[in-house]
Amino acid sequence: MPRLDDDHTGARIKEQRKLARLTQRQLADRIPYSYSLLNQVECGAKPATVDLMAAVAHALRIDVTVLTGQPYVTELQQDRLAALVRPIREALDLYDLGADDALDTGPPARLLAAADQLCADVRATHLRKAATQLPGLIAELTTAAWRTPSTELWQALASTYRTAHDVTVKLGYYDLSSVALDRLGWAAQRASDPCLDSLRQYMRALVYFREGDYGIGLRLISSGHSILGAVDVTRESIAVSGQLHLGASVIAARADDSHAVETHLAEAAGHARRIGDASDVHWLSFGPTNVALHRMSAAVEMRQYDDALAQAKKIKPKLPPTLATSRRSHFLIDQARSEMETGRTEAALASIVEARHAAPEQTRYHPGARETIKGLVHLSRRTPDSLGHMAAWIGL
Structure with missing residues (x-):
């Protein structure tokens, strides 16, 4: 079975915690996760989910890349992408x-x-x-x-x-x-172009989502809506506004605000009903399908994994062939994480393999995919060849 080296995510969390002069108990008190989970992550017994890494980075006031180890330079050099x-x-x-x-x-x-x-x-x-x-x-x-x-x-x-x-x-x-x-x-x-300005606020909000500062992320979403409020209502502005609501839904989910999640998803769904599929607007993939995908992502972020899998079962057969590969891969990674967290390890591996086949470059460098693969290695009493190959592929 592949083993974690001393540079795994949990080890990096432990190092940064010690640099901040905090005990495990003190750090656990500053994040919405238990002392037991933090202990298991630090010793490498459990993978560090992207939301836990964001919470730790925010609590320790460091960039989340310090914990993820990004950019993954060795793999980037192997793929001739670093240059x-x-x-x-x-x-x-x-x-x-x-x-x-x-x-x-x-x-x-x-x-x-x-x-x-x-x-x-x-x-x-x-x-x-x-x-x-x-x-x-x-x-x-x-x-x-x-x-x-x-x-x-x-x-x-x-x-x-x-x-x-x-x-x-x-x-x-x-x-x-x-x-x-x-x-x-x-x-x-x-x-x-106010729509482009608003789109920039949406993308800035996702920066703070990754870094665990959800308050600033939601302020940026609000700013994006304010920019759109000063322009005529068009198909373009409706699509951008809908995407802002989708961004807000996953940020609110990370903040564990279920009411805000439902509010933003309802607004986005209303926009999608008005204009239908608008994936051609700024390449946002906005439309009814993306609303459904974000509803599932919100369940994952709130750690409602059974609910997320129930949604995935309904969504997957209906995914249109025109759906962006990047979005399809993200869905599969969310599905894999939910399957792993509910003990469906074979299904989780199959989902990650499918994500790799669909989007190899994106999957290899996606922190959530990498942590899921590491988690599957730890959960497997006997590592199947396919999992061993995946672990080697990400550099484990």
């Missing part, structure tokens, strides 16, 4: 230098189509392809927008910054993803 990050960082840094005289950008229509294709690549979880093309397109769009400013070019540049955020989050470079969000706001203002 793609620095060009993205440099492209994000050159936003205010104006047009590059040495750059021939070609027709705007080509740039707009390329920005849209990058969004599609990320939804399809083709992270290497997107990361490879991203720096060059940022440079071209930046030059084109400075040379001949137009709403469409600034919007496309904002969209490309959003793609930079998505790619760097999935690869575990959260510091760089925050820079990309700043650039998104900068371009959205030049485009005079």
Whole structure:
């Protein structure tokens, strides 16, 4: 059976707790988890769920990546993805230098189509392809927008910054993803596009969701709604507003506020009934299916695993073939976690394997997937070959 080394998540929690001069009991008193669970996580007997890591990071006032170990540099180097990050960082840094005289950008229509294709690549979880093309397109769009400013070019540049955020989050470079969000706001203002501004607040809220600061996350969601309140009601604004409510539902679930969860899900469902599937709006995947997926995610976040699995059983046969691969993979990871937590270890392994087949790059670098695989290793008296291969795949 694969064994945890001294650098597992629980060991990192223990190290940071000691640096903060706290006993296990003192840290347990600061988070909504028991002393017994914290003890088991620190010694490696249980996996650290993403919500527990967020709670510990918030209590200790550290970045959650200190506990997750992100970015997973060894695996990124093996996949030849690490070398793609620095060009993205440099492209994000050159936003205010104006047009590059040495750059021939070609027709705007080509740039707009390329920005849209990058969004599609990320939804399809083709992270290497997107990361490879991203720096060059940022440079071209930046030059084109400075040379001949137009709403469409600034919007496309904002969209490309959003793609930079998505790619760097999935690869575990959260510091760089925050820079990309700043650039998104900068371009959205030049485009005079309040929906993009509101979308940025939604994505900022998810940053604080990961870091365990749910109060700030909900304030950002509220700010996004305020921005939309000043514009005409359109299909686009309804979709963005609905996505804000979905973001608020999982943040409220982490905060264990079931009333707020139901309120936000009801609002999102109402928006979805008004406009139907709106997955084409800013590539948000918003619509009735995404509402159902977020309802299940909320149950997972509130540790209502039996309820989550009951929902998953109804949702899975109805998932449309057009659903973004990134969203399908996230669903499977949620399902696997719920199956593991309820003792359905074989089903959990099957779900993780399915997520890997659907979206290998996203699954390999997803903290929740990695912790679920580690948990399955510990729960298995005899590690099947498929689980051993999965454990080796994530570097265990």
